Amino acid sequence: MTTDTNLSSEQYQQKMQRRKEIQEKRLAEASKEKGLIIVNTGNGKGKTTAALGMVMRSLGHGFRVAIIQFIKGAWEPAEKAVLSQWENQLDFLAMGEGFTWETQDRERDILNAQKAWETAVSFINNSEYQLVLLDEVNVALKLGYLKAESVVKALKTKPEQTHVILTGRGAPVEVIEIADLVTEMKLIKHPFKEQGIKAQAGIEF
Amino acid sequence: MTTDTNLSSEQYQQKMQRRKEIQEKRLAEASKEKGLIIVNTGNGKGKTTAALGMVMRSLGHGFRVAIIQFIKGAWEPAEKAVLSQWENQLDFLAMGEGFTWETQDRERDILNAQKAWETAVSFINNSEYQLVLLDEVNVALKLGYLKAESVVKALKTKPEQTHVILTGRGAPVEVIEIADLVTEMKLIKHPFKEQGIKAQAGIEF
Structure with missing residues (x-):
């Protein structure tokens, strides 16, 4: 250049x-047109935010969208305020109970993850939904709360035109293998750790 | 784990x-609370979409936001449909004329980039705006349409609480040096190139 x-x-x-x-x-x-299996992984920022950007685009096209959050038990108020405006097209469920160090109960975490997974499968198999976002599902996989083989099986038999996005660090190799679009968000610099800056409204939540 | x-x-x-x-x-x-300089770069997907996710969060908090698009001359209809709902809080301007291989006129590209930059600076310096997204500005920098030193200077003197996001591949080292949060979106797999799949509504636009 x-x-x-x-x-x-x-x-x-x-x-x-x-x-x-x-x-x-x-x-x-x-x-070719086909529903994509999209993975946003890596230790950097932007895995969920990039997926939310795709959700926004899909809503703008008039598509039906479902978001299943696997770790958190509630949406941040600002996210909720925005997502609520699309209730006719969008289902968004926070089905976790917080991070592992908050619940401190592995059995309960596993049960929650499996309940979230069943809900996710019902949306994936409902071809009225063009996009299903499985937010932080990679974390549930990494922690062993879900089996990679169950996830792979559901993705392989999904309706052909449905897009599924899987976010979270540590995406298992089995999922990466069958994915169509995989992006690693790589941390280069982070102000939290380096400058003692706290999470900022509008940026992190 | x-x-x-x-x-x-x-x-x-x-x-x-x-x-x-x-x-x-x-x-x-x-x-500490402070306005962040955020860079989303790399050859992967999600640089703009992650920034749009932050825009969404900021709007949910009731913040004023400006988006300056440096390369494209128009918004995709789906993006426009969504962004238009926030006209009271959001200014979004597409100030390019398309990619370099579309305009085929370097002088015009440079003039457009500089006009976009002047507009960007006026939003950055207006402390009523909590977030300013300079979309694809890194591309304009990489192509030499803008000088890194002008951009660095404006970022250094911005209002303290304003967040500025710079997206696009090839972020110059001068900008990375003064940034607070830098993420490289790294392409691992892309269906366009590998499977002959076309850009999909709701995902790419």
Whole structure:
């Protein structure tokens, strides 16, 4: 890119014309439509927020969407205020009871995760829903509250056009293998740890 | 984590109690509040969508928000449908004219980027806005349409409580240096390239 400044206007125009042709060819070749299995994982921020951005887009298209939150037992008030505006199209359920260090009871955590999973499966199999977000489900998998093989099986038999997003750190390799779009959110810098800054309204919750 | 299954209920409960104490100590130490400079970069998906998730949270808190889109000249209809619902709190401007291979005119691209930047600065300096999203600004920086030093200067002198998010691949090192929260969205798998799947409504736009 930096060499662009050495090109004449005409050379630049020709170069961009070639890029345009490549882009158009690429778009023409990409013609399949199918529901995607999307995984947002990694130790950085943005796994859930990026999924919420997709939820927003889907709602904007008039699609029906379900969100199952596997760890937290309640939505943050600001998230709830926004999501509530879409009640006709959106089901959003917080089915956890907090982080493991809050409940301190593994058996209860496992029961909650399995209840959340059953609910998730019923939304995934309901083809009226175009997008199902399984928020923090990777954490439940990582902690052994859910079996990767059950999740893989449900994803393999989902309705063809349904998109499913799985978020949380530590996505198991079995899920990554069958996913269509996998992004690792990688922490480069975080103000909490480095500067003693607290979680900020509008950013973290 | 996997060793947890070998612990007795009592040992598990003790372990989680210790984790809880560590978490509480960490939260107590993090007491500063300040507007964050946030960078979402990398070659993966989710840079803009994660920023839109933060926009959503901020709107839920009743904050005023501005979005300046540096590359595209228009919003996707679904995004527009959602964002329009918040017109009392949200300014969203698409100030580009499309990707470089569409305009094929470097001078015009530079002028557009600089106009977008001036608009961005006026929102950043207006302390009524708690969050300003500079969408794809990193691309404008990478292509040399904007100078990193101008951007750094404006960020350094911004109102203290204002959050600014900069998205796009190729964030310059000068911006990363002064940022508080930097996440690299890393592509692990992408269905476009690997399976010939086209951009999907609700997911990509």
